[in-house]
Amino acid sequence: MKQLKLKFLLSSLLVLTILGSCKKDRIEDGSGTEPTAERQGIYVLSQGGINLNNSTLSYFDYDNRAFTFDQFNKVNNRGLGDTGNDVQVYGSKMYIVVNVSSTIEVVNARTAVSIKKIDVKNGTTARQPRSIVFDKNKAFISCFDGTVAVMDTASLTIDKYITVGRNPEGMAIANGKLYVANSGGLGWPNNYDKTVSVIDLTTLTETKKITVVDNPGSVVADQYGDVYVLSVGNYTTINASMAIIDSKTDVVKSQKDFTSGSIAISGDYAYITKWDGTVQLFNVKTELLEKENFISDGTSITSPYGVAVDDISGEVFVTDAKNYSTNGEVFCFDKTGTLRYRINVGISPSKVVFINK
Template sequence: MNFLSWAFIALTMFSFTACDDDDEKEKVDNDLKGNVALIANYGMFNGGNGEFTAYNISKDIVFDNVYQSINGVEFNSKIQHMALYNNNLYIVSNSGDKIDIINAQSLKQEMNPITDVENPRFIVVDGNIAYVSCYGATPDFSTMPDSYIAKIDLNSNAVVKKIEVPGGPEGLAIANGKLYVAINYANNVAVVNLLTDEVSYIEMPAVTSYFAADDADNLYVTMVNTYSNPTTEDGIAYINTQDNSVEAYTFNGISSNYASTIAFNADKTALFVATATYDENWKLSGSVQRFDVANKTFSTFADNISGINGVSVNPFNNDVYALVSPDATTAGRVYIYNSEAQEPDTIQAGLSPNWVIFETIK
C-alpha cells in the first residue's frame, strides 16, 4: 500500500473521529436545553480537578464533566463558588487564583479569566462591578491580617481596587447599597460602603460564613463553630440592613463547610440550613433544618444525611437539593426532596458538590 493510500485512510479515520466528537457535542447541547440545575463540584483538596454536573430537570438527564464535554479541555482548578449574572457564569477558581467566565447558555468559556486575585473565595455582582472575597497570597490562618475584597470592573475585567478586610472574608451579599462580608476568623460582619469603600463592622456572637437575603433586603447569615474559633452560639442571625441591628437564633451544629449551607424557598417564608458534625470515626453526618421565618423556629426537614456538604433550593418548584460528599475521593450525590420531604430522588455528581445554580437553557 503506497503513502497516498495510508494518508487517505488516516484522514478518513480523523474525519470520522472529528464527526463523532461534533455529534456528541451537538447531542449534549440539545439535551441540555430546558430547566437545568448546574452543580459545581469542588474537586479534591490537593488537586485542580473541579468540574460541573448538569441535571436537566425537564428531561431527567444528568451530564457529568460537562465543562470538558463542551470545551474540550479539563477545567483544571478547584471551584470555590460561582454566580450567574447577565448571561455569564463567574467561577471562583481557588487553586488557579482566577475568576473564569463561562457563557451561561452554551457553557462555553469564551473570555479570558479575571486574574490578580489571590486565594479567591466568593463573588457577588452589582451592576458592572464585581466583588470577590480573597484570603491573600500567603494567608495566616490564625487571624487573616492580609485578606481583602477585590473590586472588579466587569467592562474591562480588571481589578481596580483591593479593599482591606482582615479576618478571612467568606460569603458576600449586597443589600441597601452596602456590601456585607461574612468574616470567618473573627466574630464580626464587615460592611463596605459602596460609595466610599469605607469599612465598618457589626459585632456577632460567632464567626460567620454565608448570607441569604429576604424580600425586604435584610439578611440572614450562618454563624458557625470552627476549630480556630469555637463557640456554643452557632446558629443563624438576622441583620436589619437599615440599622445593622442583629437578632441571633441559636442552633448547634450549623455546617461550617465551604458550600451552599443556607437557602430560601421561592416565597422567602422558610430558610433551609445544612447542619453537619463528625462522628467518632470522622464521618460527616447531618441534616437539613427548616427555619420558619414568621415563627423564628427550626424544625428538621431531612435527617441522617451521611456526608452532607450543603443545601440549595430550586426556585422554580421548591425542591430541596442536599449536596452529599461521601469523602474526598468518591463521587458525590445530590438528594432531591420535594417540599414535603418525601423519599428523595438521587442523582450522581462529581467530587464534593458545593453550589447549585438553577437556570433555563434555551
C-alpha cells in the same frame, strides 16, 4: 466552601443539581430579579481535592433528562482547575470561582463555553478567591488575602480591591450594602476573625465592622432586610452560632447557638443543613425554627454539604459529600420534603445553580 478547618480536609469534583422552593416579597435593593422563565437545567460544581486540580462542573438537562459529568471539560477541552469554590449566574454569563488556582472562569451560562479566564492575584501572589455576588453590573469576589475584588461585568476586568477583615468568605447584599463574613480561617485553631464588614455599594468603601461569633462563613439575606450569618466557632470551646443583622441599622438583633452547615433562603423559609444529615427549616418571618428536619420521608444523607432552592418549582437540592474523597450525590426533594430523585456526581459537590430557557 465551608469554614477552613473543614475545607482543607476536603476533596471535591463535580456535582449537579436543580430546582427548589417557595418565594416571598423582596426588598428592592437591586440585588436580583424575579425568575421569568422556565428552567433549562442545572449545573453542579464539585470542588475536587485540594492541590489535585480536579474540580468539575456538571450539567443536567431537564428536557432530555441527560447528564453530562464534566460539561466544562467537554466543551473547553481543559479542566476548571484546583478547588472550585463558588458558581453563580448573572445575566447570560456564569462565573466560576476557583480558589486554589486563584482564577475566575467566565462562561456562557447555557453552554459553559469559556468567555474569559481571569487571574485574581497580587502580582504573582494568589489572592485565593472564595465567593461571588452581583449588584448593578458589578461582581464582588471575596478573597482570602483580606480583600473584596470589584469586577465590571461588561468589560470583565477587576477595577479595584476593597480591604476588609481576615480571610473573608460568604457575602450577601441588602439595602444597598454588601455584607462580608471575615472568617480568619487561616488563624486556626484559636485566632479567628469574628466580624462582618459592611460595604456601601455606592461609594464601594467599608463603612463598619459588625462583631459576631468567631469564624463566620455563610451569609444570606431575606426579603425583610435581615442578614443571616452562620459562624462555626472554634470547634471546641466556642459554639457554632447564627446571627441575624438588621440591615437598616446594622445591629445584631439576635444571636444564638445554632449548629449548621450551609444555608439557602426562599420565600419565608431558610433551609439549613446540619452535619448529622438533617436539613432544618427556619421561618425567617417569625424567626423561629419550625422543623428539625425538612426531609419528611426518611431519606438518609451522609454529609450534607450544600443546599439550593428553586424559586420556580419549590424543589430543594441537597448535595452529599459522603467522605469528601469519593464521588458524592445530589438529592432533589419536593416542597414537602419527599425525595424526587438523586444523582451521582463528583467529589464534594457543593453548589447548584439553575439555568433558564
